[in-house]
Amino acid sequence: MSDILCLYYSRTGKTREVMQDMAQALDAELVEITDGIDRSGALGFFMCGIDAMRRGTHKTQPYKTERELEDYKLVVLGTPIWAGRCSSVMRGFLKRHGLELRNVAYVLTRGSEHRDEDIFDQMDLYTTRPRLAGASIRVDSVGYHFWRDQFLNELKNLCNDLPALYAMDDVAVPAEPVKKSRRRRRRRRTEDDNAG
Numbered sequence: 001m002s003d004i005l006c007l008y009y010s011r012t013g014k015t016r017e018v019m020q021d022m023a024q025a026l027d028a029e030l031v032e033i034t035d036g037i038d039r040s041g042a043l044g045f046f047m048c049g050i051d052a053m054r055r056g057t058h059k060t061q062p063y064k065t066e067r068e069l070e071d072y073k074l075v076v077l078g079t080p081i082w083a084g085r086c087s088s089v090m091r092g093f094l095k096r097h098g099l100e101l102r103n104v105a106y107v108l109t110r111g112s113e114h115r116d117e118d119i120f121d122q123m124d125l126y127t128t129r130p131r132l133a134g135a136s137i138r139v140d141s142v143g144y145h146f147w148r149d150q151f152l153n154e155l156k157n158l159c160n161d162l163p164a165l166y167a168m169d170d171v172a173v174p175a176e177p178v179k180k181s182r183r184r185r186r187r188r189r190t191e192d193d194n195a196g
């Protein structure tokens, strides 16, 4: 049973391809999520754009993981970029489960030259801690394998360091301040508060 989870949404298979590669290289559990909405064809494409811009979300369909989300030492979240934002399916997952994740890393897949790395910060608004790492990857680009492998190496190094992070949680940080800072984080405004 792996303590790394690669969880993703993919509309047309590109994010799936990257996340399958990542999960295999990291020996991680791989889980696909969906919100059950048919987003195929031109109408589906249009709906994706509208949902992303409005920051609208639907409930994530039931999915199965071997552990509770908070019991993974690292959760790698994969999503396509939609209209300069993360997909509304991943946003829906983060809204409902972001605070259960202990350590996160993000994989964005995109179609254009523009890396849109500000999306990492948008996603961080839903999690207890900011990301440990993030990559924005164009699956069809010539440099795909280079960028994928570079990010994989970064994740592997991180995973080696993670037991030390666990130790920091348990020993170095006094209990009371941790509780206060968690409460503050839960009350933080998110993009949705601004969406009206």
Ligand SMILES: Cc1cc2nc3c(=O)[nH]c(=O)nc-3n(C[C@H](O)[C@H](O)[C@H](O)COP(=O)(O)O)c2cc1C
Pocket (backbone or CB within 6 Å): 009, 010, 011, 012, 013, 014, 015, 016, 045, 046, 048, 049, 079, 080, 081, 082, 083, 084, 085, 109, 110, 111, 112, 113, 114, 116, 139
């Ligand atoms: C509605 C919509 C909006 C998109 N907006 C962007 C964008 O702003 N920037 C970009 O680089 N790619 C954009 N794309 C392209 C996808 O992010 C890209 O093709 C991605 O790799 C698809 O992943 P998937 O096959 O896993 O669904 C958009 C795609 C859709 C459907």
